[in-house]
Amino acid sequence: MDLKEIQNLIKFVAKSGASEVKLEMDDVKITIRTGSDNDTTIVQQVPMHAAPVVQQQAPAPAAPAAPAEQAPVPANDDSKYVTIKSPIIGTFYRKPSPDKPVFVEVGTDIKEGDVLCVIEAMKLFNEIESEVSGKIVKVLVDDSSPVEFDQPLFLVDPS
Structure with missing residues (x-):
């Protein structure tokens, strides 16, 4: 799974309103959590014989918040x-x-x-x-x- 696919998955999960999604494949395990603090956490784990665990935290996009305020x-x-x-x-x-x-x-x-x-x-x-x-x-x-x-x-x- 490449970076672009992971980014698309993050965007899809953010739009869907799901609080947590786990995806496990042969060599990759991804957990995406969206919390009330507007942070999206991505945890990607690869097998022990490969690279170490990569953790990345990215703030939720600010753009969706602005239209929500302008919605009325x-x-x-x-x-x-x-x-x-x-x-x-x-x-x-x-x-x-x-x-x-x-x-x-x-x-x-x-x-x-x-x-x-x-x-x-x-x-x-x-x-x-x-x-x-x-x-x-x-x-x-x-x-x-x-x-x-x-x-x-x-x-x-x-x-």
Whole structure:
């Protein structure tokens, strides 16, 4: 496992809200803990015959804290919009397949029952349909990103 994969794993764990994740492979053992003190601790251990234990502490990124404080301001602007949320945990896809166009773009008029995206969960692709009619104002998730239950996916202007 290289450094970039470890960094991506740390980012994923931080976004997921998990407090601790352990990953053990043949030659590597990694534990990632996120605590209330906003520190992420990474412990990577390799077999005794190889290198010694490497410990690294990195403060949690300050950037997520700043938007959290500013959240009430955009929430007031977005209050007229309907938020479409993920009904399941999985991987969010904007297209039915890599060679097809996206289901919806910003500005697309949608009707109740239109397919907005698919979420893959356990090798099953679940079409997510709109429960409202209106116009897509904002896509809140990047393509091929993991999503949690009840995570906002789209903002729709119902007017």
